[in-house]
Amino acid sequence: MSDIASDELKQRQAAGEKLVILDVREGWEYEESRIEGSQHIPLGSLPQRVDELEDFKEGEVIVHCKGGSRANSAKAFLAQNGFRNVRNLIGGITAYQQ
Template sequence: MKEISPKELEQLLANGEALNIIDVRETDEVAEGKIPGAVNIPLGLIEFRLNELDKEKEYVMVCRSGGRSGRACKFLDSYGFKTVNMAGGMLAWAGIIE
């Protein structure tokens, strides 16, 4: 599984990179703040929302600490999607949130 550090992700965003970030936390967790531009798809709903994803794009998966997003990566990878897990999750994120 590919990984990216929160600092690397923050730098890519600061450089204006167009990234596809999926936050797999529950909606109440996301309400406390998320990475700007991230789309919330709770882990339990990923399998039902595969039609919203594009196998040509790479997705950066985010959760609270990195565990759920890692599971989401493995699941999506098994369906042929390209994913990267943000190590440490939002607990390690020091960038801006919305």
């Protein structure tokens, strides 16, 4: 599936959709700002913690970082581990906050 723009994500949140949003930034970045309802697993910890996401393998997972590069890495890793519908938030939290 294609990646997701921040406008679409905000619309879906406003409509009350239950979304799986994975924040792969570092802990200090997550403490500074976060998308409401996001789950935090830093990219470097994802291989050890991927089991925490097992329930979402068949559903949509929206992954984000600051600008998109770490999220692309996370998206590729999740796809290699059987996740079927992983979408990167285009422009990351930077675009989301504008």
